[in-house]
Amino acid sequence: DSGVTQTPKHLITATGQRVTLRCSPRSGDLSVYWYQQSLDQGLQFLIQYYNGEERAKGNILERFSAQQFPDLHSELNLSSLELGDSALYFCASSDLAGANEQFFGPGTRLTVL
Amino acid sequence: AQSVTQLGSHVSVSEGALVLLRCNYSSSVPPYLFWYVQYPNQGLQLLLKYTTGATLVKGINGFEAEFKKSETSFHLTKPSAHMSDAAEYFCAVSYTGANSKLTFGKGITLSVRP
Numbered sequence: 001d002s003g004v005t006q007t008p009k010h011l012i013t014a015t016g017q018r019v020t021l022r023c024s025p026r027s028g029d030l031s032v033y034w035y036q037q038s039l040d041q042g043l044q045f046l047i048q049y050y051n052g053e054e055r056a057k058g059n060i061l062e063r064f065s066a067q068q069f070p071d072l073h074s075e076l077n078l079s080s081l082e083l084g085d086s087a088l089y090f091c092a093s094s095d096l097a098g099a100n101e102q103f104f105g106p107g108t109r110l111t112v113l
Numbered sequence: 114a115q116s117v118t119q120l121g122s123h124v125s126v127s128e129g130a131l132v133l134l135r136c137n138y139s140s141s142v143p144p145y146l147f148w149y150v151q152y153p154n155q156g157l158q159l160l161l162k163y164t165t166g167a168t169l170v171k172g173i174n175g176f177e178a179e180f181k182k183s184e185t186s187f188h189l190t191k192p193s194a195h196m197s198d199a200a201e202y203f204c205a206v207s208y209t210g211a212n213s214k215l216t217f218g219k220g221i222t223l224s225v226r227p
Contacts, residue, residue, distance in 0.1 A: 002156065033214060043203065043217040056214055090156060092215075100145060100213045104157040 004105035012111045018079040025093030032074040038087040115140040119218035132191040136204030144206035146187040151201045
């Protein structure tokens, strides 16, 4: 158990809908990362938050947004969903000290029908 | 920009045989290097990491990797494969500060034959 929790585990929805994925980092970790894993794109970095502020952005679509709350949990919002958004979404957390070891949650599997 | 190359998508070995999974990176400065393992329907688990110092790094489950700067490589090895090693393996790089995201290779699926 990495100490990072993600809910829900599975999500099935229709095209055009909006969903919210939730992540709670390890106790004490200030940094949260979101990654998308798909068969065609592999594991891709989406966005990073550090202590409530956006720190870095990767290949994140404009339809996607995220935030980190004062209690350090984070939410990834996906809107106007398309079939191609079906993927595993991972959250990872880190204390950003030293070598930046990131601890991954179990992921949320999103299926868009 | 940094990139990670994992040659091949699938490696099959016999139980008890040597496991060798290759990873090369492209970077203007030496990065931090990681190997993660993903078992079916699970998240990613860190196997080992290289930061600074000793270039031969030992990880969990008997795996080790050697950082070779001249070859920009970080190959993962295990002397004797076990059935439980069957999984997908990802090599990744990161840096400090504002560029601390992980950049992953495409992953290699390891199969272990009885």
